[in-house]
Amino acid sequence: MISNNCLKNTRRLWDQIDRMERSERSVSLMPFTNIVxxxxxxxxxxxxxxxxxxxxxxxxxxxxxxxxxxxxxxLYIDGPNDGDIVGARKEKCSIRSSALAFLRAMLGFASVDQFHKAPCKIVVGLSQEYAPNIIHKGVGKVSLSRLHQSDIDLEAAGAVTFEVDGVVQDLQLVISGTGAFECEDLSTSKASLMIDGTGSIKVEALDRVRSHISGTGSIIVSGQPAMKAKTISGTGQVRYT
Structure with missing residues (x-):
């Protein structure tokens, strides 16, 4: 069950994204099922x-x-990288305090000074009935809240952290770049977990889980699934708690 704090935080983040400089995009083709x-x-x-x-x-x-x-x-979402943003805007970012609070909550910046030393940030806000499958090839953080759906496939192909909570029946997580899946608050019946790059995966699986590590990293599975399978050809460990 998702906590009330999580629900409040989601609403708060959307309120604050509304106060940032933003561009509303067409929803004529929504809902999206796949995003790169x-x-x-x-x-x-x-x-x-x-x-x-x-x-x-x-x-x-x-x-x-x-x-x-x-x-x-x-749906392809292509943005500038950090170097392009810094090169285009030499001056410091100027933002409202509410937007700064949003960025601090999302990105973990501890102070205004630390934020100003970092590149300007871009955040995509998406709402529809179900979360799409997502491949992120760049750099960033993906936060998926209150999922309640049959399946989802997520891949960290760049340097990406995923934070996911809710309930998904069939889950596939792949790290092909450098990344982390922080899914302790996500419950799933069936999970396929793969690390081909470098990173870590934490998830709860209740029925079946298949884990594969050919890169470097760790997979931690809670929930005591009845059926477990793992293969490790790289450097890493699969642990059940």
């Missing part, structure tokens, strides 16, 4: 009957540099 992201972008998802796609930025004009396009049923 690249560049330095974070994503926040919360289920809702209202379809909504927003690109928000901590600096004026940066949100407009994020390109969204549909191809073969896949």
């Amino acid at each position: 992201m690249d560049g330095s972008i974070d994503l926040v998802f919360a289920p809702c009957v209202e379809n909504r796609l927003v690109v928000a930025s901590s600096s004026m004009g940066t949100a407009e540099r994020v390109m969204t396009r549909m191809s073969d049923g896949v």
